[in-house]
Amino acid sequence: MSQGRLIAVVGPSGVGKDSVMAGLHAAMPAMHLVRRVITRAPELGGEDYDAVSVPTFDAMVGRDAFAVHWGAHGLFYGIPHAITDQLAAGTDCLANFSRKALGEAAQIFPRFLVLNITAKPETLAIRLAARGRETQDEIAKRLAQADKPLPSGLDVIHLSNDGALHDTIARGVALLQPESV
Numbered sequence: 001m002s003q004g005r006l007i008a009v010v011g012p013s014g015v016g017k018d019s020v021m022a023g024l025h026a027a028m029p030a031m032h033l034v035r036r037v038i039t040r041a042p043e044l045g046g047e048d049y050d051a052v053s054v055p056t057f058d059a060m061v062g063r064d065a066f067a068v069h070w071g072a073h074g075l076f077y078g079i080p081h082a083i084t085d086q087l088a089a090g091t092d093c094l095a096n097f098s099r100k101a102l103g104e105a106a107q108i109f110p111r112f113l114v115l116n117i118t119a120k121p122e123t124l125a126i127r128l129a130a131r132g133r134e135t136q137d138e139i140a141k142r143l144a145q146a147d148k149p150l151p152s153g154l155d156v157i158h159l160s161n162d163g164a165l166h167d168t169i170a171r172g173v174a175l176l177q178p179e180s181v
């Protein structure tokens with residue numbers, strides 16, 4: 001059986017990563033949606049995640065529970081090791097990623113693909129305000145980090161999400177067909 005692809009979804013805060021991932025998963029249910037471990041209060045929406053305290057996260061790092069982990073926005077995020085088994089079984093996996101963890105992940109996962117979602121800065125500001133998960137101050141900090149370069153040398157698919165979500169998802173499904181990548 002050939003190894004599954006790890007598709008790392010990146011893009012600035014508010015660009016629509018979680019929305020696009022949910023739509024891609026609905027359209028391609030065989031693709032596994034990776035559930036992250038996050039030191040965020042539970043049930044704040046956007047994605048299904050395992051909410052843990054910082055001490056619990058640190059203990060998980062200590063026992064090597066994560067294939068990759070990083071810190072951002074004052075939170076810690078981990079991708080559980082179970083993903084390695086899914087990939088080995090030939091299942092494609094879709095994971096919400098940090099742009100700064102891409103270089104490390106590319107060394108770890110044999111078939112690594114980046115799905116870079118883009119939108120205009122004004123679109124990001126409107127969407128973050130409408131989402132309502134962060135305070136104005138937190139939103140300003142996220143917008144200030146919107147423009148981050150990707151490391152070079154990776155396989156990257158660019159997907160604009162300035163328009164309607166269903167249109168973005170349709171283009172994403174076409175771009176992620178195994179035979180087209």
Ligand SMILES: Nc1ncnc2c1ncn2[C@@H]1O[C@H](COP(=O)(O)OP(=O)(O)O)[C@@H](O)[C@H]1O
Nearest residue numbers: 013014015016017018019046127131163164165
């Ligand atoms: N194409 C789109 N058109 C309109 N609203 C969108 C679109 N994509 C996402 N949104 C909305 O924008 C907000 C941010 O989307 P989200 O998926 O949480 O982004 P991210 O995970 O990148 O921060 C959410 O309220 C979501 O419903």
Ligand SMILES: O=P(O)(O)OC[C@H]1O[C@H](OP(=O)(O)OP(=O)(O)O)[C@H](O)[C@@H]1O
Nearest residue numbers: 011012013014072077096097098099100
């Ligand atoms: O290094 P960066 O590429 O800037 O990414 C930093 C973090 O931002 C996103 O988190 P989260 O899903 O909590 O936030 P978002 O929905 O506002 O993007 C992403 O999943 C990373 O964990």
